[in-house]
Structures are given as structure tokens and as C-alpha cells.
Amino acid sequence: MLILGIDTSCDDTSVAVVQDTTTILANVISSQGIHLDYGGVVPELASRAHLTLLLPAIESA
Numbered sequence: 001m002l003i004l005g006i007d008t009s010c011d012d013t014s015v016a017v018v019q020d021t022t023t024i025l026a027n028v029i030s031s032q033g034i035h036l037d038y039g040g041v042v043p044e045l046a047s048r049a050h051l052t053l054l055l056p057a058i059e060s061a
Contacts, residue, residue, distance in 0.1 A: 004061075006054070011041050013053040015061045026061035 002025075005016040011032040017025040030053040035041045 004058075006058075008050045008054070011035055011046050011049070013050050013057055015054075015057040017061050028057045028061045030057050 001020060003018045003021070005014075005018065007014040013030045013032075014028065016027045019025050032041075032046060032049045032053070034045055034049060038045075
């Protein structure tokens with residue numbers, strides 16, 4: 001069985017594919033550098049960046 005795991009926490013978008021609950025086939029992490037200009041995470045920008053980064057991360061995994 002293949003399992004697709006998706007996590008969007010704060011300013012990271014992560015995708016993993018696991019086989020049979022023990023073998024990691026892919027692990028993709030995309031960090032958002034846009035927040036460096038603001039001195040912290042801006043929730044609205046983080047939300048929009050997750051939408052932009054999620055599909056490429058899934059396709060890469």
C-alpha cells in the first residue's frame with residue numbers, strides 16, 4: 001500500500017510517500033523564504049505560498 005502524507009505547518013510545505021508503513025519512497029520539503037523580509041511569518045502570505053508550493057511538491061514526490 002502507498003500512503004501520501006501532506007503537511008503544511010507555518011512556513012513549510014511537506015509531502016511524503018510511504019510504502020507499507022515502513023519504507024519512505026519520497027520526502028519533499030519546501031520552505032518559504034518570503035517571510036524573511038517581514039521578520040516573522042505572515043499568515044496570509046504563508047497560506048498563499050502553501051497553495052503555490054503544494055502541487056509541485058506532490059508532483060516531485
